[in-house]
Amino acid sequence: MTRYKTFQTADALAYALEHTDRFAGLDSTALTSEEFGDGNLNLVFRISHPDGASLILKQALPYARCVGESWPLSVDRARIEAEAMLIESQLCPALVPEIYHYDAELAVTIMEDLSDHQILRQAMVEGKRFPTLMHDMAVFLADTLFFTSDLYLDPAEKKQRVAQFINPDLCKITEDLFFLDPYCDHERNNYYPGFNERASKLWSHTALKAEIADLKYRFLTKTQSLLHGDVHAGSIFVREGSTKVIDAEFAYYGPAGFDIGSYIGNLLLNFCAQWGLMDDEDARNNYRRWILEGIDSFWNTFADRFTGYLAENTNDPSLNNLHWQSRLMQRIWHDTLGYAGAEMIRRTVGLAHVKDLDVISDHTRQLQAAGQALVLGEALVMQRRQLDNMGDVLTMLSGLVEY
Structure with a gap:
């Protein structure tokens, strides 16, 4: 070069x-x-x-x-x-x-310059709401994940795409920061003062580490769709009536649930962080409720749109089977929950934190919010196969965290 x-x-x-x-x-x-x-x-x-x-x-x-x-x-x-x-x-x-x-x-x-937009993470730290955000992200993920998959593409073209997006260096970052570092005493880990006991418990959680190994193996081996690979709140720009997704350098063929879960995990990180970001209890509870209702709306819109594509646009006759397609959606759902949980865990004890938690000025509340994120992340990973729908997830969340 x-x-x-x-x-x-x-x-x-x-x-x-x-x-x-x-x-x-x-x-x-x-x-x-x-x-x-x-x-x-x-x-x-x-x-x-x-x-x-x-x-x-x-x-x-x-x-x-x-x-x-x-x-x-x-x-x-x-x-x-x-x-x-x-x-x-x-x-x-x-x-x-x-x-x-x-x-x-x-x-x-x-x-294009998006200076007339705001980074979603900062907007949510400030407690802003964007009425079209959840719909826009459901459209983005349903369309990019379906139309880059074997469900739609000719098999030869799909295989060429997989080769086109081999991305070993950035996949290595994901493999380490998502699935390795947070689960051992790694020098790259970065957690808040006073959080070391929680981190060390994570390192000895054998059952959780087995589930993380399963999620990592799926990331390594399942070339389902072209992933954006980094769908977090810092890669989304927003303004009233407009959503833009940027920073696709982690793009790679992998399990569709990785992108969906990364997005949901970031919404839930802000849900937890609001404990230390908003002082007014009513305002805080209302905003957290807006996040949970938004996640519900997002998933339902995504699932409806993706299922519609399965019915109308699946080109492979072997895959144009309703029973198998229902099974596929269930697998994407379970992957989504697992990767959402992994995102939440790695953002609390791993190298790359999120501003949502970092800017909390009250250290006690910061530790409480990070603790909430860790508890929710572990629950999503461990219980992902028992949670059949978004209603089950929201019930589980409300049982773990008061809001």
Whole structure:
């Protein structure tokens, strides 16, 4: 990769001018370039003009930014991200940012600026509600997971897609941070002061570790659908009437329930965090209820839409079988609950925390909220095969946590 170099702000500006026409006819001397990425892996620049024209330039670094050069990574993830987002944009164009240009050698992608949106995680920390969010995410996940699977694609095309999205470096991050580190005394783990006893109990929970092994094995071996691979509240931008899903660099063929569970797990993390975020009890209870009702609505919309696709758009005659399709939906459901629980666990004791919990100023409440997340996460993993529907899940949640 001889052309690769790490961009500075001036490099990003010059490259954007050369490879897009977003600023055609404008005074280029008035353009500004700023690097504002706060993620774990990449540089993110915003190039903007005073008249309002702007774009985002993202460059993959050859190492994990959150750790440093001691954790090298392939920059091929920039290609994977761009190609995954192009597929997503064909399936649900209103729900992903527009891609203007990408360069595999420089690991650069130029895309639509979403400055008029807000990161979902921050919005939920602030207690905001978005009426179309749950419907939009159900559409995004149903459409991307069904139409990239063997249910719809020709088998030869599906196998080519699997090869196209082999993503070993970023899958390794998921495999370690989701399924390994939280369940042992690993140096990468990061938990709150006073939380060490809870973490050590996790490390000796043999039955839970067996269930996590099952979830990991399914992640390693089940090439069901093209996953976004990182559907958390920091990868979703929102505004009134608009939802955009970004950051598909973890894209990979895996079990459909992984993406669905990652999303639900992040909603439940905020549900737990509200214990320390909202002081007013009525407001807190109302917001937590909105989250649970939203999860219920999200799953029902997803399941209805996906089941409709199964009935109308399954192209393989062997798979066009109602009894088998019902069994498939049950498997996706159980996977969804398991991966939701795994997401909650790893965000409390693993390397990558969530702002929802981190910004709680009262340390006692922070520990209580993190403890709630850990209890709920373990319950979802352990009980996923006994919970037949979302009503059972909500009943279980209300029994474990007062709200």
